[in-house]
Amino acid sequence: MVRLWFLLFSLLFVSIASSQNGVISFRENLLLKSNINTQNESFSIQNNNQSVLVNANNTYRLEVAANYKFLGLKIGFSPSSRTSDFKSKFLNYQLNIFLKQWIQSIEYRKVQGFYQENNAELLAQFPNLKTTSWMGTTSYVLNNNFSLKHLTHLNEWQRETAGSFVPTLTYGFNRLSNTINNQKVAENSFDLSFAPAYNYTWAFKNHWFISSSISPALGVRFTTEKLNETTNKDTFVTRALGLTLQFGYTSETISAGASFNFDSNAINKNLTQSMVNDKSYASLYFGYRFTPPNFLKHTVESIEDRLKL
16 A cells, blocks of 8 residues: 555656646537446445445446536436346436636435345345435646546547646535334435545547546545434544546547446444445446537626636
8 A cells, every 4th residue: 555655646746747738628619428337336234233235226327418618517317227126216416617627526416226135136125225425526637738627528638648646535425314114214424535546648549548547545434323312423434446447539529438447445443344345337438519509608608707717
């Protein structure tokens, strides 16, 4: 772990010293993006002093997004699996704000209906188990010649090879609730974590690129669990590691590509107990840019003038 942090801070100085300049902005164009991925909602719950891994019954997620100037909006949902009678519900809204090298995201997410299985055998269903989250993410790109928006929001085009250290602060509130024997059980948690992520993009043959990233994170979680008149409070140390490999094609009008992601999340209590959840998923995306309609252009420009952006 010490070597990993040393490597990240070494890459920090390399990214700051970079002298390339090849980022094209598309902030004057309206971008429409669609995305499909195999990411699934899963987490560990405590049952009779044992950790139980439960999953939402979703085969894939669909997302649509629109970005223009300094604003972006994304809506996501997930159809339930057709191979099972057990249904899950997933809904997600995300607002993105782009201010120079800053990216600010505010997200609302709701998932209901989980199950537990072992070797494809259904062991238990939790139809009333629900998670509701309000999350925020603040990221800053240190190298002006590297574009995170090129990879995540498609409203820029990085035409030259470059990398950057991207410190990211994540924070938010999550509510986990369930009904057991006609009794309401709820756990509220506040999460705060910091990730000194590093991204690198190789640009080649004018329009093509390959990008990779590593994002270790360390944080803290404060929880309050309520059952009838009983309230229990706990504090946990959280650890996470994210790895991404992405490749794609970018031109003046379209962006398309695929990414492969691995996420590992662990929660420690008093540094003696640990719950680890590892998962990987793939994603396909397509984006199209065009001239925005006049009513949208005038509305957003008036907001920019008032806020002096």
